[in-house]
Amino acid sequence: MSTSPRQRRKEARPQELLAAALTLFVEKGFAATRTEEVAALAGVSKGTLYLYYPSKDELFKAVVRENLSSRIAEAAVLAAQHQGSVADLLCHVMGEWWRQVGLGTAGGISKIMMAEARNFPELARFYVDEVVQPTHQLLGSLIERGIQSGEFRPVPVADTVHVLVGPMLHMILYQHSLGACKLHGPTIDPPAVLAVQMDLMLRGLLSRNSKARDQ
Amino acid sequence: MSTSPRQRRKEARPQELLAAALTLFVEKGFAATRTEEVAALAGVSKGTLYLYYPSKDELFKAVVRENLSSRIAEAAVLAAQHQGSVADLLCHVMGEWWRQVGLGTAGGISKIMMAEARNFPELARFYVDEVVQPTHQLLGSLIERGIQSGEFRPVPVADTVHVLVGPMLHMILYQHSLGACKLHGPTIDPPAVLAVQMDLMLRGLLSRNSKARDQ
Amino acid sequence: MSTSPRQRRKEARPQELLAAALTLFVEKGFAATRTEEVAALAGVSKGTLYLYYPSKDELFKAVVRENLSSRIAEAAVLAAQHQGSVADLLCHVMGEWWRQVGLGTAGGISKIMMAEARNFPELARFYVDEVVQPTHQLLGSLIERGIQSGEFRPVPVADTVHVLVGPMLHMILYQHSLGACKLHGPTIDPPAVLAVQMDLMLRGLLSRNSKARDQ
Amino acid sequence: MSTSPRQRRKEARPQELLAAALTLFVEKGFAATRTEEVAALAGVSKGTLYLYYPSKDELFKAVVRENLSSRIAEAAVLAAQHQGSVADLLCHVMGEWWRQVGLGTAGGISKIMMAEARNFPELARFYVDEVVQPTHQLLGSLIERGIQSGEFRPVPVADTVHVLVGPMLHMILYQHSLGACKLHGPTIDPPAVLAVQMDLMLRGLLSRNSKARDQ
DNA sequence: AATGAATGAGTATTCATTCAT
DNA sequence: GATGAATGAATACTCATTCAT
Numbered sequence: 001m002s003t004s005p006r007q008r009r010k011e012a013r014p015q016e017l018l019a020a021a022l023t024l025f026v027e028k029g030f031a032a033t034r035t036e037e038v039a040a041l042a043g044v045s046k047g048t049l050y051l052y053y054p055s056k057d058e059l060f061k062a063v064v065r066e067n068l069s070s071r072i073a074e075a076a077v078l079a080a081q082h083q084g085s086v087a088d089l090l091c092h093v094m095g096e097w098w099r100q101v102g103l104g105t106a107g108g109i110s111k112i113m114m115a116e117a118r119n120f121p122e123l124a125r126f127y128v129d130e131v132v133q134p135t136h137q138l139l140g141s142l143i144e145r146g147i148q149s150g151e152f153r154p155v156p157v158a159d160t161v162h163v164l165v166g167p168m169l170h171m172i173l174y175q176h177s178l179g180a181c182k183l184h185g186p187t188i189d190p191p192a193v194l195a196v197q198m199d200l201m202l203r204g205l206l207s208r209n210s211k212a213r214d215q
Numbered sequence: 216m217s218t219s220p221r222q223r224r225k226e227a228r229p230q231e232l233l234a235a236a237l238t239l240f241v242e243k244g245f246a247a248t249r250t251e252e253v254a255a256l257a258g259v260s261k262g263t264l265y266l267y268y269p270s271k272d273e274l275f276k277a278v279v280r281e282n283l284s285s286r287i288a289e290a291a292v293l294a295a296q297h298q299g300s301v302a303d304l305l306c307h308v309m310g311e312w313w314r315q316v317g318l319g320t321a322g323g324i325s326k327i328m329m330a331e332a333r334n335f336p337e338l339a340r341f342y343v344d345e346v347v348q349p350t351h352q353l354l355g356s357l358i359e360r361g362i363q364s365g366e367f368r369p370v371p372v373a374d375t376v377h378v379l380v381g382p383m384l385h386m387i388l389y390q391h392s393l394g395a396c397k398l399h400g401p402t403i404d405p406p407a408v409l410a411v412q413m414d415l416m417l418r419g420l421l422s423r424n425s426k427a428r429d430q
Numbered sequence: 431m432s433t434s435p436r437q438r439r440k441e442a443r444p445q446e447l448l449a450a451a452l453t454l455f456v457e458k459g460f461a462a463t464r465t466e467e468v469a470a471l472a473g474v475s476k477g478t479l480y481l482y483y484p485s486k487d488e489l490f491k492a493v494v495r496e497n498l499s500s501r502i503a504e505a506a507v508l509a510a511q512h513q514g515s516v517a518d519l520l521c522h523v524m525g526e527w528w529r530q531v532g533l534g535t536a537g538g539i540s541k542i543m544m545a546e547a548r549n550f551p552e553l554a555r556f557y558v559d560e561v562v563q564p565t566h567q568l569l570g571s572l573i574e575r576g577i578q579s580g581e582f583r584p585v586p587v588a589d590t591v592h593v594l595v596g597p598m599l600h601m602i603l604y605q606h607s608l609g610a611c612k613l614h615g616p617t618i619d620p621p622a623v624l625a626v627q628m629d630l631m632l633r634g635l636l637s638r639n640s641k642a643r644d645q
Numbered sequence: 646m647s648t649s650p651r652q653r654r655k656e657a658r659p660q661e662l663l664a665a666a667l668t669l670f671v672e673k674g675f676a677a678t679r680t681e682e683v684a685a686l687a688g689v690s691k692g693t694l695y696l697y698y699p700s701k702d703e704l705f706k707a708v709v710r711e712n713l714s715s716r717i718a719e720a721a722v723l724a725a726q727h728q729g730s731v732a733d734l735l736c737h738v739m740g741e742w743w744r745q746v747g748l749g750t751a752g753g754i755s756k757i758m759m760a761e762a763r764n765f766p767e768l769a770r771f772y773v774d775e776v777v778q779p780t781h782q783l784l785g786s787l788i789e790r791g792i793q794s795g796e797f798r799p800v801p802v803a804d805t806v807h808v809l810v811g812p813m814l815h816m817i818l819y820q821h822s823l824g825a826c827k828l829h830g831p832t833i834d835p836p837a838v839l840a841v842q843m844d845l846m847l848r849g850l851l852s853r854n855s856k857a858r859d860q
Numbered sequence: 861a862a863t864g865a866a867t868g869a870g871t872a873t874t875c876a877t878t879c880a881t
Numbered sequence: 882g883a884t885g886a887a888t889g890a891a892t893a894c895t896c897a898t899t900c901a902t
Binding site (some may be wrong): 036045046055 | 870872873874875881
C-alpha cells in the first residue's frame, strides 16, 4: 500500500551490509575480509556495496558507529541518572557491557583494532576517538565518583580503569581469536570470570568503612 | 675451535633471521609482513631465508619457540624451586614476565595470535599448545598452591587465572597496537598498572588470617 | 502553439544533453567520460540519457552531427556562392572555421578522434565519412579552383590540403590537450599563427603573375 | 663464455619491455593499455614488468625518454655543428625527424599525449618539460639563426615554429589514429606532404636577396 | 651456501547499461 | 516520461615461493 518492496529494500540495505561486514570483519580481520564477500553475505553484488559505502574504510567506520559508539553513549546516560552505590553502578555497567558487546559479535571489533591498528593508522585514530577515549572517560568518572563519596579507597584512577577493563577485553579477544578455533586450550566461562573479577576488585577497592560486601 | 668468520656468520644466521622476523611480525602482523622484508632486515636475500625455514609458517613457529616457550619453562623451574609465600612468588613471576616479555618485542606475539588465529588455524593450534596451555598450567598451579597452604581464600582457580592474566595481556596488546600509533588515547603506565593490579588482587585473594600486606 | 513549460523542457532535452556531452567528451575523452556525469551536467538522471540516446556511441555520433557536419555543409554552400579571388575565399573559409570550430569547444572533437579512433573503430568510420572526407573535398576543390583560374601555381592538391589543414588542427589539438594543463610549455596565439600561416602559404601558392599580396 | 643466458636476459628485459610498451601505448593509448598485455608482448609475466618499472606511469616516462628525449638531444648537437645554409639545416632536421620519429612507432607518443594529457596531468607536465619545450627551443633557434644571417625574412619566431611543426604532427597523429583504421578517408603521402610543405614554407620564409631555391 | 629473477594467484574499485517503480 | 538501484566485467599492483645460476 505504501512503500514499495524496492523502497523497503533500499532502506534495509545499510543495516544488512553493516551486519554482514561486522560478521566478516570480526571473523577474519579487516585486511583479510574481501568486500565481495561482505556484499555476498548481505545478498547483493559487489557494486551495490559501493553504492552505500564509498570504501572499505568507510564501511568499517560505519560498523564501529553502529555497534559501539551508540552503546557507550547509552551507558553514559545511564550512569548520569543512577542513584545509589557506585559499586552497584559499576557492576551494572560492566555487566551490561558484557551482555551487549561481549556476548555478541560487536566485541570482536576490539580484536580487529588490536590486530590492525598499526597497518591502518587512520582507522586507529578513528577508533581511539570514537571508542577508547569515551570508554575510559566513563569508567574513570565512575571510580572518581566512588572515591569522592568515600565509597572507594583513593586509588590511581587511570591505572585502575586499565585493571578493570583488562580482563574483559582479554576475554573478548580470546573468545574471538584462539577461543574460536576449537582447540584444547583453557576454556573461559565469561560470567564466572566476570563475577570473580568484580568480587576481587571490589574487595580491593572498597574502603574500610563502606559496608562489607560478602559477609 | 678456530671457527672462521664465515662459519660464525653462517651459524648466526638463524638467530638473525628470527630477530628480524620477530620485529616485523610484531610491527605489522603475520599476514602483512613480507618475507623479503624479513630477509632484508636480517641482511640476506629472499632465497636465503627459505634455506633456513621452509615457509613463512615455520618461520613464525620458530620465533615463538625462541621467544616464549623457553621463558615459560624457566619460570616453571623457578616456581618449583621457590620457598616462601605464594603471594611473593606470584608477584615475582608476574614481574619477571613483564620484564622479559612485556617490556620487549616478544610480547607482541600475543597480539599477532589474537589478530590472526582464525585466519591461520594451524598457527593457532601450535600457539595454544606451546604457550597458552603451559602458562595457564603454571599460574593455576600457583594459585592452587596458595589455596592449599591456606594463604589464599578458596577461589575458582581457572577463572582467577584469567583475571590475573587479563590486564597484563591487555596492556601488552595495547602497547603493540593502538599505543604504538601516537594518538591521543589514554596512556598506560604498565608498572603502575601492574602494581595496582597486584595490590587489588592480593587484597582480594588473601585469606583473612594470612598476614595483611599493607597495614 | 502554447507549448507548456514542461513540453518545452522535454523538447530542449536533446540539446542540453548534447551540450553536456560535448563539454565532457572534449575535456576527458570518450572512454574516460562517464555517462552519469553527462546526465548530471544536463540536469537529468542516468536513466533519462538512455531514453534519448540508446548508447554512449550514439550519443557521440549525435554530438558530431550537431557540431561539425552542419558547419561543413554551410561552408560548402558559401564556397559555391563565392565570387572573387580564391585566395580571399580560402582565407575566409579558414578564418570562419577557426572562429566557429577552433575557438569553441567543438574543435576538441578532433582531439577525441585522434585519441580514440583505434579503440572505437565504428566511431572512426563514422567520423571519417561525416567530417574528414567532406572537409578535404571542400578544401581540395578550392585549391583546384585556384589552379584552374591561374591564380595558384599548379601544386599537388591533396598534399597541399594537408599542409593547409595541419597547423590549424595541431593548434586545436594542442589547446585542448597540453595547452589546457597550465604548464610552462610554449604558448600559442592562434590568430597570429593563422596569419603567419596564410601569409607563408599564399606566398608559396600564388603564381607569379597573380597580384602579389603584400608589396 | 662469460655472461650466462639468464644474465643476458636480465639486461635485455628493460629494452624488450619498453618496445612492447611503446607498441601498445601507441596502438591503444595510455589508459586503455593493460599492463598485463605489455608484459605478455614482451614475453614475461605481469609481475616481471613491475620488477623493472614500479608503475604504469614510470613505464610511460621511460618510453618517452628512450624514444624522444635522446633524439632531440642528438638533433641539437647536429644543429650546433652545422655549417652552411640554415634552410638546408632546417630541411635536414625536419627530414631526420620524420625518418626517425615520424616513420616509426615513436611518433605515436604525441598522439597519446594529445589524447590523455588532461586525464594524466603529471605525465603531461613530464612530456612538456622533456619533449615539447626542447623541440620548440631547437626549431626556434634555427629560425632565429636564419633571420640573423639575413637568409630569412624577419618573421615572428614562435608562431612560425608552430606553422612548421603543425603539418608534421598532424600527419603523424593522423597516421596513428584514423589513418590506421583502414577506412576510405583521404590518404596521406608523408614525404610528398613534407616536400610540399618545405617548398611552400621556404618560398615564404626566404628573404628576397637570398638565393632563390627552385629556379 | 647464497642469490635474485621470474611467476601468477588474489582484490579494491569503477562504470555502462538495465529495469522495476 | 523519468528515476536511480542494481549489476558484474574489467584492471593495476603485491607477494610467497621456486629454481637456475
